[in-house]
Amino acid sequence: MLSQESPREVISPEQDQRMLSTPVLCYIFKDKYLPPPIFHRLIAACITRWPVAKKKETSENLIFCGCCIFDVDLFHRLTLYCRSHIVFARITRMVIDEAKIPDTKLCTRVRKFISLNLNKIISYLSQNLQYGLSVQCTSSQGVSDDSKVYFSPMFDIWFAEESHAHDAPITPEHMNHARLCVALVTVCGNAMREVLRTKVPAQHTDIYQAILANKGKLTGRPGRPLLNPSQINVVFPDPQGKKTGTLDQFDISLLYILIRNISAVQAPIITGWGNDPQDQPRDTSLGASVERIRSFRNHITGHSPDAKISRQDLEDYWTKFEAVIRDIEKVIGRQVCSQELDRQKRQVISVYEAC
Template identity: 85%
Template structure:
C-alpha cells in the first residue's frame, strides 16, 4: 500500500453523521517545496507514538504513498497527508457521547508533537527550510491544494489561544550543542583540575574543602557558596556528604578551584578576562577561560542562538583550553569526549 496513492475518501472528511472532524491544520512550506524525506520522517515519528489504523473490512493498515492514518484512542483518528508543499493534519472523532467535537487537549497535544518533530527534522536536514502554520476550513479540492487556507484560531490552539509555535532554528540547535559540550567536556576537565590539584597537607579535595569551610561560608553578608551549594559540598548534620564531584556545576567548580585548590591565579588575576593575556596557558588562565565561556554562552545569551561560524570558533577554543589543561594534569578523556561530540555535529551538517 505504500506505493498506492491514498484514495480520495481517505483524506476527505467522513460523511457519516457520527463522525466529526477538525479543520485541517496545514504546514505550508515556503518556496513551495517540501522534500519527500521530511514527510517520511514525520510519518516514522508518528508511528513510534500511535498505532497505524486498520481498514475495518480487510484489516489492512491505512498507510499509503503520502498519507497515513493513526488511532489516537478509541474515538479519535489522526489523518496525516502531504500534497505539493503542504503537510495536512486532521483529527476525526466518532461521536459516542454528548460531546460533539474532538477533544481540544488531545488536538493540542497532537499539534505540539507534530510541530516539535517537524522542527527537529527540518533542522537536521536543512538550514533553509521554513514553513507557516495555517488552518484549512473547507474540505480540500482535487484541483486546488491551497483552497480555503487562512490563518485562524480554532480547536488546534485551544490551550494556548494563539497559533504561533516559535520554530527551533539551526542556530538554536547550535546553541544547544555548545551548551552540552560546555557542561560535559569543559565541566569534566574542571572536575579533574579540582580532583588533582589538592593543596598540601591534604590528601584529597574533600579534606581541603572542609578545612576551608569558614572561608567558603563565613563571609559576612555574602558567603561564597549559596545554600544549595553548601548542601552539596559539606556534610549534613549526621556527618554524611550528600553531593558528589559529578554534581558540581561549572560555577561551583570555579569557586572551589579558585579558593580551595592549589591552582595559582592567572597572570591577569581571578575574575579577569583571560583574553588580555592570550599566551597565558596556565591552569588558572584555562579555568578562567571556561568561566568566561559559561558566562557568554549561557549566562548572557539573549536569544539562545549561535551561528555556525561562532559554533566552530567556540569549539576551537574549547579544544585549545582542554588541551592546555590536560597537558598539565595528564589524561585525554575530556578532549576525546569533545572530539566525539564534534564528529556528531559535523555529521549533522554534512547530512544537510
C-alpha cells in the first residue's frame, strides 16, 4: 500500500459554511485486532464503487497509507480510514444548498455497502473476527481530539432511514433495556449455573448425573411435566437419554426449574418457591437469590411492554443485581460473577460520561 501518511486535516477537517460532515461511524474490532489486508481489500472494494477524490489545487488523488477519500456523488465525499483496530467512515456534504445535513439515504447506502463488503472480506480470508458498530462522539468543545476518543452505541444519521422506515427510532431508554438484558443473561444466568453446579444433592457426583437420575420427574409428570417440549430437547438432546445438554445451553427459566426441583437449594425461608422475595431484603438465602433473578427476568424481558428502561431504573436494577450476586457469592464461598458485572457497569458509566 501507499507509504504517505494522510494529513491531519484529512482525518479531522475543520468545519466551515461550505460543508457539513456526519459523525464518524466506527467499526471496532474485538480483541483490538484488525489484520491490515482486511482494510486494504475494503479500500479496493470501495474503489470499484466510487472514484477516488482529487485534491482541488493539484488534482492529486486523495489516497494515503491507511486512508482514502471517495467522491460518492457530486455533493458528498466519503472518508475511510483505519487506526489500530478501528475502521472509521465519515461522509461530508461539499456544497452550499438548502440541505443542512448529508443525505440520509446516501449515508444508509454507504454504511450497508461498507458492512457488506467488510463481512465478505472477513469470510473470504477465513478470519474469525468480530466487530461492533458505534458512532464517535466529539469532545465537549465539538472538536476531535486524537488523544481522547469516546464511543457511544447510538443511532444517528447513519441509521436514520431505517429508523424512519420502521417509525420506531432507537432511544437511550432502549439501549438501557438492552444493557440490562445482557447483564441479566450473562451475569445472573452464570450465577444460577454456579448455584446448580455447587448445590448437587449428596447422592449424585455432579449435576449432570442428578439431571439424568431425575429424567422421569422432569419429563414424565402426568398431565403436566416440569419441562416443556423445547426444554426437554435442550436438556436431553440424546434420544436414548444417556447424556444431557450442558449448563451453558440452559436459559434462566430452565435453570430455575432445575434448581427448584432437583438441586439441594432450599426454598426461600419466608416466601417459599414461586413468590417474589423483593420485599424481604433480610432473606439472603440461595433460594431467595434464585427467586429474585427469576423476578428480574420476568420484569425486564418477559413482561416489558416497550423494551425501555430509564437511566434511574437502570441504576436501581444494577444495584439489585449487585446485591443478588453478592449474596450468592457469600453463600457459595467464592467469586463467580461480580467482576464481570463490575466490568459491564464500567462500560455503561463510560458511555454516559462520554455523551
